[in-house]
Amino acid sequence: MARVRRNPDDARRMILEAAGKLLAAGGPAAVQVRAVAAEVGVTDAAVNHHFGTRDQLLDSLLRFGGTKLKAELHAVLGAWADGPPEPAELVRALAALYADGYAELALALHRSGRRDTGSGLLDEVVDRLHAQARHQCAAAGRTPPLRESIQLTVAALHQAVATEPLFGDEFRRSVGLDETAREHMLDWWTEILRATLAGRD
The missing domain is CATH 1.10.10 (Arc Repressor Mutant, subunit A)
Structure with missing residues (x-):
């Protein structure tokens, strides 16, 4: 052959x-x-x-996951081109990647001493959300959120969905919730992001 x-x-x-x-x-x-x-x-x-080596393969695989996530985020941003951002699309795109094993991989590489020196993966998303929030708040006579408020909300969301596959069930059980609450958690994060973007009276 x-x-x-x-x-x-x-x-x-x-x-x-x-x-x-x-x-x-x-x-x-x-x-x-x-x-x-x-x-x-x-x-x-x-x-x-x-x-x-295998370690180099794992490191490359983590970067490959980051590239996939960037492609998903660009697809989300593209879907937002014709209207206001839909936070649920962002929440689901982030959650989907980490559910496919990348949460465990990131933790394993972190434990072995790898540190990610990159930054700005979600900067474009934050900029888009901030611009849209300012536009919508101006039209509604509301005070728009600070960019930092959106940054903090998106960072907390990112942290939550990244650790979900590792610790989500345990954290939910600690307050009496079961595994079926995972979807409710993602919906809750969507509402938190919407509330941040809505600004204040």
Whole structure:
């Protein structure tokens, strides 16, 4: 059988997509070089050629997740182009990524000493929400929220959905809620964001 030669960028993408499937199915422990290679149909050496070590593969996978999240956020911003922002779309996009294993991966890499030095992932979202809030509040005769208030709300939302897969059930049980309250939590965050954007009388 002839060996298929792939463009290096395509090969890396295929490996990361396969690693992402394993992550979603079994968490970071499931992302082993041999398992990823088997999923793609290449040798362990091919995976190591593109990523070096398993730790480097995991680090690349986390950045790959960040790229996916940016694409989702741009889709959300695009959907807002024809009307006012819909906070539920933002809440759901953030929650969906972390539910696919990226919360566990981020925590595992953090514990191993990795620190994310990047910033501004949600800056464009905050700017868009702030501009829209100012416009709507001016039309309604209300005082618009400060940009910092929107920043704090979005940061708290981001923290909540990122830790949800790790600790959400435990925190809810601590106040007598069960796992069915997860959807209510996402709805609650949507309402909190709407309330922030509404400004004050």
